[in-house]
Amino acid sequence: MGATDRRGTQHGARGRYALDDPVVRLRGIGPRWAEELASLGVGTVGDLLLHLPLRWIDRREIAPLSAARPDRPLTAVGTVREVRTLRTRRRGLDLMQLLVDDGTAAIRVVFFGRNYLAEYIRRGTRLLVQGTPRLGSHGLELTGPEFEILREGEDPAALTGWIPVYEKLGPLSSRRLRTVIGEALDGLGPVDDPIPAALRARHGLPALDEALREVHRPPPDTPAELLAERRLPGLRRLAYDELFWLELALALARRQRLALGGAPRLPLTGEIRARIAELLPFTLTGAQTRVFREIADDLASGRPMSRLLLGDVGSGKTVVAAMAMLVAVEHGWQAALMAPTEILARQHGRTLARLMGRVGRRVELLTAALRQAEARAVRAKLASGAASLVVGTHALISESVAFRKLGLVVIDEQHRFGVAQRASLADKGTRPHLLVMSATPIPRTLAMVLYGDLDVSVIDEKPPGRLPIRTVVRREDERERVFAGLERALAEGRRVYVVRPAVEEGARGLKAAEQGLAEYRARFPEARVALVHGRMKPDERRANLDAFARGEVDILVATTVIEVGIDVPEASVIVVEDADRFGLAQLHQLRGRVGRGDRRSYCVLIASQDADEHAMNRLRVLEQTDDGFRVAEKDLELRGPGELTGTAQHGLPSLRVADLVRHKDLLLAARDDAFALVEREGGTLPEALWREVWRRHGERLKLARIG
Ligand code: ADP
Numbered sequence: 001m002g003a004t005d006r007r008g009t010q011h012g013a014r015g016r017y018a019l020d021d022p023v024v025r026l027r028g029i030g031p032r033w034a035e036e037l038a039s040l041g042v043g044t045v046g047d048l049l050l051h052l053p054l055r056w057i058d059r060r061e062i063a064p065l066s067a068a069r070p071d072r073p074l075t076a077v078g079t080v081r082e083v084r085t086l087r088t089r090r091r092g093l094d095l096m097q098l099l100v101d102d103g104t105a106a107i108r109v110v111f112f113g114r115n116y117l118a119e120y121i122r123r124g125t126r127l128l129v130q131g132t133p134r135l136g137s138h139g140l141e142l143t144g145p146e147f148e149i150l151r152e153g154e155d156p157a158a159l160t161g162w163i164p165v166y167e168k169l170g171p172l173s174s175r176r177l178r179t180v181i182g183e184a185l186d187g188l189g190p191v192d193d194p195i196p197a198a199l200r201a202r203h204g205l206p207a208l209d210e211a212l213r214e215v216h217r218p219p220p221d222t223p224a225e226l227l228a229e230r231r232l233p234g235l236r237r238l239a240y241d242e243l244f245w246l247e248l249a250l251a252l253a254r255r256q257r258l259a260l261g262g263a264p265r266l267p268l269t270g271e272i273r274a275r276i277a278e279l280l281p282f283t284l285t286g287a288q289t290r291v292f293r294e295i296a297d298d299l300a301s302g303r304p305m306s307r308l309l310l311g312d313v314g315s316g317k318t319v320v321a322a323m324a325m326l327v328a329v330e331h332g333w334q335a336a337l338m339a340p341t342e343i344l345a346r347q348h349g350r351t352l353a354r355l356m357g358r359v360g361r362r363v364e365l366l367t368a369a370l371r372q373a374e375a376r377a378v379r380a381k382l383a384s385g386a387a388s389l390v391v392g393t394h395a396l397i398s399e400s401v402a403f404r405k406l407g408l409v410v411i412d413e414q415h416r417f418g419v420a421q422r423a424s425l426a427d428k429g430t431r432p433h434l435l436v437m438s439a440t441p442i443p444r445t446l447a448m449v450l451y452g453d454l455d456v457s458v459i460d461e462k463p464p465g466r467l468p469i470r471t472v473v474r475r476e477d478e479r480e481r482v483f484a485g486l487e488r489a490l491a492e493g494r495r496v497y498v499v500r501p502a503v504e505e506g507a508r509g510l511k512a513a514e515q516g517l518a519e520y521r522a523r524f525p526e527a528r529v530a531l532v533h534g535r536m537k538p539d540e541r542r543a544n545l546d547a548f549a550r551g552e553v554d555i556l557v558a559t560t561v562i563e564v565g566i567d568v569p570e571a572s573v574i575v576v577e578d579a580d581r582f583g584l585a586q587l588h589q590l591r592g593r594v595g596r597g598d599r600r601s602y603c604v605l606i607a608s609q610d611a612d613e614h615a616m617n618r619l620r621v622l623e624q625t626d627d628g629f630r631v632a633e634k635d636l637e638l639r640g641p642g643e644l645t646g647t648a649q650h651g652l653p654s655l656r657v658a659d660l661v662r663h664k665d666l667l668l669a670a671r672d673d674a675f676a677l678v679e680r681e682g683g684t685l686p687e688a689l690w691r692e693v694w695r696r697h698g699e700r701l702k703l704a705r706i707g
């Protein structure tokens with residue numbers, strides 16, 4: 001074997017590998033490992049090279065051992081003079097002691113529990129060690145250092161620099177990855193960069209191969225901060241890639257949808273305007289008016305609407321959706337509203353029935369809880385066209401539901417539905433218009449990746465006369481104080497929600513709602529206390545909710561089933577226990593259950609015993625703002641997008657490199673670039689771009705009927 005074997009340079013020549021070569025071609029990867037890697041989604045050399053370092057170790061300078069000082073990090077290369085392996089007397093641990101000498105001085109090196117190393121490290125072995133020496137009883141000692149065994153004649157310079165540390169990938173340890181990725185980089189032939197050079201130049205991003213080399217082997221002069229903060233140009237380049245391909249797929253999907261046309265043309269006639277006026281029990285806010293105009297324009301266009309309606313809890317989205325539904329049915333089309341849960345479907349059913357009653361229209365309900373005969377009757381009416389308005393859960397998209405003339409679909413809380421489900425509902429009509437409502441205000445950046453193929457309308461104004469909700473954060477040991485406050489609230493005849501994180505006492509000691517029922521009954525003997533949670537029988541749950549709504553229950557102890565859609569204007573206090581276990585956006589959502597009436601409302605967040613200062617500060621964001629978008633931005637910063645939406649598996653594209661907070665500028669740039677490109681090219685992209693966007697987002701494109 002040659003001297004520089006580890007880095008493979010001797011074996012050849014660049015050009016041995018291409019990014020789309022299967023990993024098995026790599027020297028050092030056999031068929032069995034290749035198979036394991038493939039099962040992890042790493043099929044090609046390019047995939048492997050996107051397994052990026054977690055961090056980098058500074059091994060840029062090899063110092064003489066004579067310069068070693070206690071408590072100062074050190075990298076040295078020396079020869080092993082002595083090897084001793086023993087067992088500690090007291091604890092029976094393996095102990096290996098080396099004496100490493102580089103000619104200027106010697107240092108004692110100690111490993112615990114790794115006596116097997118004696119098989120590789122012997123007298124005469126040349127070793128690179130890295131660690132921080134401490135002063136022991138026999139002078140300077142280096143315990144458990146990072147180390148590399150140098151092969152005969154190997155130049156230690158080949159082992160220095162910024163050393164990448166990887167997350168283990170299947171069978172490949174960090175150390176092994178270093179070797180294999182090094183091999184891939186050394187043998188990599190010329191790379192066709194799929195990102196157009198003009199775009200790269202505009203954002204000052206390096207070429208793809210350059211980026212990969214920089215990330216895996218940062219040049220020695222790379223400043224430490226750049227690495228610590230992951231601001232390497234190469235990393236930014238790879239993040240941009242990820243965002244660009246995603247946005248390109250979204251831009252194509254949007255273009256395709258608009259190009260297909262064929263949606264019902266539903267103009268807003270004078271007659272329909274008059275009907276809408278009858279529908280409304282109040283004057284619309286400015287934001288509602290603006291947003292409805294955007295929707296009305298879509299409905300009139302003859303091109304299928306795909307619009308996301310974003311608005312804080314209680315901002316009046318449902319009313320706007322009802323107006324749109326009325327437009328459709330007045331034109332003789334059917335309209336459906338789909339909700340993610342049974343409770344929410346019933347809630348919407350009631351609201352809609354109340355509104356539509358004002359214009360003499362009936363609303364059907366179709367959920368899984370319906371008796372078979374009832375469900376059959378509703379389905380028959382939808383198929384014949386006898387029913388024009390329906391509200392339901394995912395039962396609405398089951399195979400057996402056919403519509404005669406479905407013109408508009410409204411989906412509430414879309415993020416709980418997958419992209420595929422969205423597509424499947426759209427199949428039910430001749431391209432119905434689609435309006436997606438989200439009561440979880442999400443930051444613009446996240447909306448761009450989650451719903452990037454949709455047009456977005458935002459309701460950023462609340463109906464008049466709402467008092468802001470007063471929010472306070474309390475610690476567990478202030479519980480008595482909270483309870484005293486609750487006593488006063490109950491005496492004033494207020495209705496109270498109490499939210500607990502889990503149904504049963506969980507392994508992590510979460511407070512159970514069931515247990516909460518007993519506790520609150522004991523603490524407030526005068527009060528009528530009831531329980532709702534997701535694992536209850538639907539009938540029982542509904543009975544308890546209704547009793548609370550009618551004022552026959554004072555305290556409703558609940559899990560997060562009350563998160564969305566429950567509307568009891570008389571409820572004016574909400575207490576959330578173990579509040580630090582929830583995300584901010586979710587707490588904000590829960591808080592939205594109160595503040596719906598004309599009374600001042602209160603939200604009390606009780607942090608669990610083990611909430612640290614960081615957790616407390618996070619909760620205090622809610623004391624400071626009631627703007628859902630700001631809350632969501634904060635949540636995204638603090639916890640990341642997966643936590644924010646709870647949708648890792650539902651439509652949130654997995655971003656491996658890009659970070660929606662850190663790379664916000666790149667996301668905005670990638671979006672502009674991708675949409676402009678599709679606009680300019682009129683749907684016919686250059687071959688290289690097609691190939692790459694298909695490779696990465698084929699599923700999404702298929703759903704959009706592209707290709
Ligand atoms: P969202 O769906 O955004 O949570 P809703 O449409 O359910 O909000 O509206 C919340 C409450 O505010 C409902 O009781 C609704 O009747 C009322 N509301 C909506 N718009 C207005 C308005 N413009 N003026 C007064 N009340 C309104």
Ligand code: MG
Binds near residue numbers: 314317318565
């Ligand atoms: Mg609502």
